[in-house]
Amino acid sequence: MLAEMSGCPKSPRIVPFRGEYLLLDPKKAKLIKTNIYPVPDPRFPFLGVHFTPRMNGDVWLGPNAVLAFKREGYKWTDVNIKELMDALSYPGFLKLAIKFASAGIYEIAKSVYTPWQVKELQKFMPSLTTADVKSGPAGVRAQALDNNGNLVDDFYFDMNKGEKGTAVGDRVLHCRNAPSPGATSSLAIAKMMADKLETEFSLK
Numbered sequence: 001m002l003a004e005m006s007g008c009p010k011s012p013r014i015v016p017f018r019g020e021y022l023l024l025d026p027k028k029a030k031l032i033k034t035n036i037y038p039v040p041d042p043r044f045p046f047l048g049v050h051f052t053p054r055m056n057g058d059v060w061l062g063p064n065a066v067l068a069f070k071r072e073g074y075k076w077t078d079v080n081i082k083e084l085m086d087a088l089s090y091p092g093f094l095k096l097a098i099k100f101a102s103a104g105i106y107e108i109a110k111s112v113y114t115p116w117q118v119k120e121l122q123k124f125m126p127s128l129t130t131a132d133v134k135s136g137p138a139g140v141r142a143q144a145l146d147n148n149g150n151l152v153d154d155f156y157f158d159m160n161k162g163e164k165g166t167a168v169g170d171r172v173l174h175c176r177n178a179p180s181p182g183a184t185s186s187l188a189i190a191k192m193m194a195d196k197l198e199t200e201f202s203l204k
């Protein structure tokens with residue numbers, strides 16, 4: 001929205017996708033000594049379910065990827081009609097929903113029926129059972145989606161190129177997409193932003 005207000009095109013748009021985690025029973029936590037990741041599905045910018053041992057000894061399992069009904073929608077009951085309609089009426093989202101209908105429905109099913117999520121996790125830890133997990137925290141990814149229904153899987157920098165010039169817009173550089181793994185890449189993102197600022201605004 002800010003990018004649009006400062007003269008950038010409408011696309012890509014941010015659509016919020018929630019990622020929900022399960023928590024591993026502390027009695028089994030010692031079995032997970034390191035991060036365990038799947039080979040990612042190149043069709044999606046999300047990594048897929050993984051095992052994350054945390055500093056306090058907890059082990060997080062997940063996340064899934066379901067549409068959040070609110071930009072800060074950390075659970076199914078968090079709904080904002082305006083934000084939800086904004087996502088649902090975006091042609092890019094409709095194209096994505098049609099293209100990946102079965103994958104999307106499976107993600108929702110795994111969210112509401114834990115044994116299916118556990119089945120995915122058993123590929124990495126066959127002894128895992130539904131009794132070993134309980135609901136955990138969730139996060140919301142601000143995922144950029146283009147007009148053609150593609151999940152933007154790279155960093156996306158944008159600035160007003162003068163077509164719809166606004167005085168402020170000419171001096172703003174946006175990072176409109178920071179895909180996974182955002183935290184791990186944070187220093188590289190900062191460097192890229194600093195380099196882009198130098199070239200775009202002739203600061204050197």
Ligand SMILES: Cc1cc2nc3c(=O)[nH]c(=O)nc-3n(C[C@H](O)[C@H](O)[C@H](O)COP(=O)(O)OP(=O)(O)OC[C@H]3O[C@@H](n4cnc5c(N)ncnc54)[C@H](O)[C@@H]3O)c2cc1C
Nearest residue numbers: 018019020047063138139140141142180181182183184185
């Ligand atoms: C499901 C999921 C899985 C992810 N997995 C990975 C991964 O495996 N590896 C990886 O590298 N990255 C991952 N990420 C991305 C990573 O979490 C983010 O890139 C990173 O947390 C961004 O850091 P940040 O400090 O910019 O923002 P945040 O971590 O969001 O921190 C912003 C903070 O500001 C606070 N805040 C917001 N507004 C206000 C206000 N008005 N006043 C006061 N405080 C405010 C918020 O409460 C929050 O604590 C994942 C994200 C999600 C959602």
